[in-house]
Amino acid sequence: NASIRYENVLVSRPDPAVALITLNRPKALNALNAAHFSDISMALKEADENPDIGAMVLTGSDKAFAAGADIKEMKDKTFSEAYMSNFLSNWEVISKLRKPVIAAVSGYALGGGLELALQADILLAAPSAKLGQPEINLGVIPGGGGTQRLARLIGKSRAMEMILTGRIVDAEEAERWGLVNRVVRDENGVVEAAIKVAQDIAGKSRVAAAAGKEAVNAAFELSLAEGLRLERRLFHSLFATKDQKEGMMAFAEKRQPQWTHS
Numbered sequence: 040n041a042s043i044r045y046e047n048v049l050v051s052r053p054d055p056a057v058a059l060i061t062l063n064r065p066k067a068l069n070a071l072n073a074a075h076f077s078d079i080s081m082a083l084k085e086a087d088e089n090p091d092i093g094a095m096v097l098t099g100s101d102k103a104f105a106a107g108a109d110i111k112e113m114k115d116k117t118f119s120e121a122y123m124s125n126f127l128s129n130w131e132v133i134s135k136l137r138k139p140v141i142a143a144v145s146g147y148a149l150g151g152g153l154e155l156a157l158q159a160d161i162l163l164a165a166p167s168a169k170l171g172q173p174e175i176n177l178g179v180i181p182g183g184g185g186t187q188r189l190a191r192l193i194g195k196s197r198a199m200e201m202i203l204t205g206r207i208v209d210a211e212e213a214e215r216w217g218l219v220n221r222v223v224r225d226e227n228g229v230v231e232a233a234i235k236v237a238q239d240i241a242g243k244s245r246v247a248a249a250a251g252k253e254a255v256n257a258a259f260e261l262s263l264a265e266g267l268r269l270e271r272r273l274f275h276s277l278f279a280t281k282d283q284k285e286g287m288m289a290f291a292e293k294r295q296p297q298w299t300h301s
């Protein structure tokens with residue numbers, strides 16, 4: 040694998056079409072300092088741009104997906120430094136990825152760690168997962184999208200409770216709230232389950248998968264009428280792809296489609 044090597048992130052290919060990106064700063068429970076965050080966003084971007092890859096899995100360690108932004112690194116920042124360096128703006132790199140990202144969360148996903156997981160398209164949790172926005176206990180609020188994404192995902196009052204009390208939610212409650220797709224309780228574990236979902240997605244037409252992701256994400260940005268129009272146009276445009284012809288022909292001929300991602 041000709042992948043770039045990163046200091047704080049391990050990149051592997053459990054399947055030729057799947058990139059597994061593992062946060063690897065164990066001494067600080069994967070706290071996200073500038074170098075770590077830059078490695079994560081670059082590794083994801085590299086996988087996103089690699090034509091052999093169809094989906095990415097993002098995970099941490101058994102103990103922590105990520106325990107948040109690095110408090111030691113940011114504690115002495117002044118307003119001007121935070122503002123002028125546009126602190127946390129590299130978060131946007133991840134929200135612009137075009138290929139599906141599955142997050143596999145074990146242990147702590149706190150603060151910026153939960154916000155990172157919330158950027159994924161599909162979120163699977165181990166029974167050990169502990170999710171929270173404890174920034175209030177540090178005298179701040181979430182700065183990586185937590186207030187907006189949680190409110191949309193689990194509703195106003197649950198988001199308020201998490202953000203205003205800092206209460207940490209366990210895997211079961213997160214599943215009940217729809218904060219995660221599901222808790223993976225089988226013995227192969229959450230990373231293996233996430234790889235399976237990624238393999239499943241990577242085995243579809245990548246053009247159709249990208250269009251599906253774009254359309255669902257538009258639901259969070261556009262009015263219903265505009266979103267429906269975008270969906271319809273994307274749907275129409277897929278009739279210009281070879282994969283649409285192949286997919287529908289394969290159905291009619293009762294065989295598996297051979298996608299060319301074109």
Ligand code: CAA
Nearest residue numbers: 067068070106107108109110111149150151173181182183
């Ligand atoms: N930043 C920097 N270092 C961190 C860290 C963080 N967010 N979280 C953990 N660490 C470090 C600890 O300082 C400790 O380092 P030392 O051994 O050098 O002291 C090491 O990781 C292990 O942590 P603990 O000894 O604390 O482990 P624990 O099992 O007792 O507790 C924990 C685990 C409950 C997750 C605890 O570490 C904790 O509360 N961490 C901070 C969580 C937090 O507040 N996150 C939000 C950060 S703010 C933010 O993310 C802003 C944003 O919106 C982007």
